[in-house]
Amino acid sequence: MDTDLSSQDRKDLDKFIKFFALKTVQVIVQARLGEKICTRSSSSPTGSDWFNLAIKDIPEVTHEAKKALAGQLPAVGRSMCVEISLKTSEGDSMELEIWCLEMNEKCDKEIKVSYTVYNRLSLLLKSLLAITRVTPAYRLSRKQGHEYVILYRIYFGEVQLSGLGEGFQTVRVGTVGTPVGTITLSCAYRINLAFMSTRQFERTPPIMGIIIDHFVDRPYPSSSPMHPCNYRAGEDNGAVYPSVEDSQEVCTTSFSTSPPSQLSSSRLSYQPAALGVGSADMGYPVLFAGGLNAAHPHQLLGPGKEGGVPPVPSQPAHGTQADQERMCTPLDGVHYSAATPSSSEDTETVSNSSEGKSGSPHDLLETIFIRKVGAFVNKPINQVNPPDSPETESPLQGSLHSEGSSGSSTGNTHDDFVMIDFKPAFSKDDILPMDLGTFYREFQNPPQLSSLSIDIGAQSMAEDLDSLPEKLAVHEKNVKEFDAFVETLQ
């Protein structure tokens, strides 16, 4: 299969697929941050905007994506998946979407890698930008906050759709044929959000043992932990991720075109392997300059190559910064993915809990269960950040059913719920507490106004009629005053 593809084309294609996968993850996660995204157009090309689209790279997300890929690329049977799920302040979670980047065996041998495939991947990214705003999870993510947060998880391998519930729907974002297979990007999303509608608005305390847990043991436990789709700028998470600059390969794209009259001549402007130009097809071979050598990401191809190489500037070291400067939304105060470390350094998040406990993930989840009867616990957002524990441990399920864990505020393992005096709004102290429903019903049927009742109305009418002659006499006396007043109005 590869014999028809030149080695340079193969290298280029692998690079395109790799960066397409990374950009796909960025677009999906950024679309679930809960904020409006805004990037600026630039008439001059920069060295860091792959696929000619301004998509910012959040370093943590890139790190997670690269970790999941582990040097591999999506291939047949090996898909890259981004799972978006929701987690409530009570600790319940639910998978909302699975975005899959897959490859199948259908090859398009005739397609030009460095031109057509690249442009189609760019188009597919634009489609992804559009589609990420129309699935139900987008609106949920825009409203995330105290009651729930949106999490993401990246994994590589077989697609796992079982967590989406019954009747999930699939939308295909698009496909791009390549000489080694067809890239397909799609999204499977949950439509049964009944869990949300019943649990979100219930004001009754959860009943132990009957909590509907959507977090079930995964049939294919993956080692990738969940990450929240929000981030407090300035929060010290105890981990520094290599910024994307360190490993970012330059994307300096220069395209070549030839006038239609030269179509008949063959191999227009063919450059040697390093420049990755395909043979003339429509007469528009493409040449890339710079940064396509995987071994030396920042090395610009020297002028020793055949003529026609434009000196395209590349700013590998400034790519990310340039992106950040171009962001319309300032980083401060914007929620981005948390830099929650991947292994055991979850003490930062746990230490933010009100109980001040640090330690195991179980502690944090136990504290989330302590809630006041009749109202949601209004916890600050960083308390809801899930601990980073390996998926195999199934921490949520463990904490839901564990009884021996030490996590309550009083330290007493039996007091999972703290009863407090119930003083809802509108209640009166001297009589039995009134709930909101009773108050509403009572005030929906107020007594009628006395002046509107017929008897009293009739009585006052009779009185008015009797006093009418006296009033008229008084007014006649003051006729001159009235006339003077009317004249002032004219």
Next chain:
Amino acid sequence: MNCRAEVLEVSVEGRQVEEAMLAVLHTVLLHRSTGKFHYKKEGTYSIGTVGTQDVDCDFIDFAYVRVSSEELDRALRKAVGEFKDALRSSGSDGMGQISLEFYQKKKSRWPFSDECIPWELWTIKVNVVNLANEQERQICREKVGEKLCEKIINIVEVMNRHEYLPKMPTQSEVDNVFDTSLKDVQPYLYKISYQITDSLGTSVTTTMRRLIKDTLAL
């Protein structure tokens, strides 16, 4: 060459017309815009970067992504505004359609003028409904939002069929394929037109054409 034609239909309330049209037009133009071309010597060119931004609708439970270009946004708003005004002043039925056509220019010899050859045509048929109360309006907000989600999925599906696109032009021909007047992005050459349907179900232009023909036949 056959022109690819797609038709979308929406039923909206009067105040939703503008946002619904902009959502569809911007989504199409997002896919049909590239960065600015910079031609260099020896027939090579580089492409600028297209930025994007989220837009929340005020009268529809919907959000969409558009190209970050104020000039492009202004041009679309102007066209949609004219369409909305025409719909409003047309009469009680409130039916019309707005079309976004992508075309290529073909230079002709004198004395013939340049030919405009369309290669893709998007038509959005609009039916304006009148609602009686706030509850109906709230339902309409949600329903129109869901419908627009379906339309976006339809648009994306068409875009990813990878059917005909004009060849990338040389520097001398770039203005025959792309609109190079914007300073930050470069959409394919496009034009927007609209028709208002009168209460008889025929479009105004059709009626005018018939009148003229009848007059000439005398």
